[in-house]
Amino acid sequence: MTRRLFSTFRLLQHENPLGLPRSSGPPELPRRQRGLPQQRNIRDVRKVIAVSSAKGGVGKSTIAVNLALAFARHGHRSGVLDTDIFGPSIPTLLNLSGEPRLSANNQLVPLSNYGIKSMSMGYLIPENAPVVWRGLMVMKALQQLLHEVEWGGLDILVLDLPPGTGDTQLTITQQVKLDGSIIVSTPQDIALKDAVRGVAMFEKVGVPIIGMVQNMSVFICPGCGKSTHIFGTEGVKKTCESHGIELLGDIALDSQICDDADKGKPTVVAEPESTRGQAFLGIADRIGRKIDL
Structure with missing residues (x-):
């Protein structure tokens, strides 16, 4: 394997924004011959799920990573793909x-830590460099991340989707055979309105909704132990009931989850036996049973 020298200053083409050598993937068709995108499996991956929120700031990426780690603790070969081109968190x-290395087939080789594999635009650009690309470049880069990574055999791949219901989400649902989607929301009404839009999007494109996760459901004061529902009570539960969706679990608003994430050692790794760690493991177990993992 060889190291690929990626630079935002190099001349990049719309058809190959990541600057990858020609790989053994499907041949590119002339624009005139291209029809509607065709869904296909991600090579060497048995199950693929998408974690979405349709709204930023609700802890979706933290939950996606902890779920991928929880699947690994349950004995599955697990990975996570960061599909946020502009603001990668993984x-x-x-x-x-x-920088990722290239395989013999000119595929990107994922980076690994804590027993899971990962790929992100954040590995391909300098940490403080912005991605100043128009939509066509972004969509092609996303396509390369989806289909030009050598995962080496996974039981499950978690896709961490960016906020919204736009081009990125549509590209993923059109090009990848998803086994289901997870919707993350806080109990707050303003977050739930966007979450409902996310539910409607997945229903419209025919992607099964595995369930919803209620994040930041309650704050427990570390000093006095008093519980406070900062963002409201049971908002996600009521939304699940009204839309016939399963509530997969609650994650409390806990400063330690944030601290673990900022330190690069997510809760499932840092404190798997804690109440918060067990919450992630329980949600992963329920997801696994629903998709026959």
Whole structure:
């Protein structure tokens, strides 16, 4: 394997924004011959799930990484793909950096930590460099991340989706055969309105909704032990009931989860036996049973 020298200053083409050598992937068709995108499996991956929120700031990436780690603790070969081209979070959450190497087939080789494999745009650009690309470049880069990574055999791959219901989400649902989606939301009404839009999007494109996760459900004061529902009570539970969706679990608003994430050692690794760690493991177990993992 060889190291690929990636630079945002190199001349990049719309058809190959990551600057990858020609690989053994499907041949590119002339634009005139291209029809609607065709869904296909991600090579060497048995199950693929998408974690979405449709709204930023609700802890979706933290939950996606902890779920991938929880699947690994349950004995599965697990990986996570960061599909946020503009604001990748996975490198920080997994305490990883550096450029991926290329396999003999000119595929990107994932970076690994804590027993899971990962790929992110954050590994391909300098940490403080912005991605100043138009939509066509972004969508092609996403396609390369989806289909030009050599995962080496996974039982499950978790896709960490960016906020919204736009081009990125549509590209993923059109190009990848998903086994289901997870919707993350806080109990707050303003977050739930976007979460409902996310539910409607997945229903419209025919992706099964595995369930919802209620994040930041309650704050427990570390000093006095008093519980406070900062963002409201049971908002996600009521949304699940009204839409016929399963509530997969609650994650409390806990400063330690944030501290673990910022240190690059997520809760499932740092404190698997804690109440918060067990919450992630329980949600992963329920997801696994629903998709026959």
